[in-house]
Amino acid sequence: MIRIITLMENRAGGNKGLIAEHGLSFLIEADGKKILFDCGAGENTWKNSRKLNVDMNSADILAFSHSHYDHAAGFLTLAEKGLCADTYIGEGFFxxxxxxxxxxxxxxxxxxxxxxxxxxxxxxxxNKRSIVLTEHCTLETGFPRTCSFEQVPSRFVKWDGKEMCRDLFEDEQCLVIDLGQELAVIAGCSHPGILNMLKEISRRQKKQVTVVLGGTHLAEAEEERMEQTIGEMKRMGIRKIGMNHCSGTAAEERISRDPDISYIRLSVGSCIFL
Ligand SMILES: [Fe+2]
Incomplete structure (x- = not known):
């Protein structure tokens, strides 16, 4: 059994003692290991972990989806509190x-x-492409851009030491869980495009992705793109979606009403067992 705990997310859930703020952090327990996927934006990820009875210092693996503050800056507190894991980042993280x-x-x-x-x-x-973390968990990065309507907004830029240039998030990583016949994908912010990532993962691992959890970055998507994305996800065989963080309320409401998809609300404190 694999357990996925949402340590930080934008919205509060049933446990009112937890703090919700813009950011993302999941703890995945799989194959006898604890994998921390993203750290949220600040000290509240650590505070939530205490109230969720999660010992962060026993995490074996830390993987960052990318280096934006809302996924990575929480590490400053976690490190201060004693977290020291085998850490995985994408190329260009710094x-x-x-x-x-x-x-x-x-x-x-x-x-x-x-x-x-x-x-x-x-x-x-x-990580430059794929890294096997445990028997069932892999980190994937380096996603080709094959979907024409998934474009990175031009406001995201990076300083290369001389000038500002477009940030295409070549470093973004996803956590992939092998469920046997199929795959579950945990996404941080999906800046390269959620379909670009899912299609490449399915192609590389030669299995259908049926479960998608995390941030899909559909918050700014127009209705047409949202419908195209959801339609394509369904065609790919995705039947369970737990969106949060940057996915946007419109996309989440649309998916929660879809008869072909089982929707899971992933707020702070949500636990999923696969
Ligand atoms: Fe984000």
């Missing part, structure tokens, strides 16, 4: 990330550098 809006740039990065990460990790590995 590039300086910004958003451009109304004539100005906002820093969106994780708030720490390579030295800090190495000081507070047992090991740091840069």
């Amino acid at each position: 590039e300086e990330k910004y958003a451009y809006r109304e004539g100005g740039y906002t820093y969106l990065g994780c708030g720490f550098g390579e030295t800090f990460l190495k000081e507070h990790s047992r090991s740091v590995t840069v």
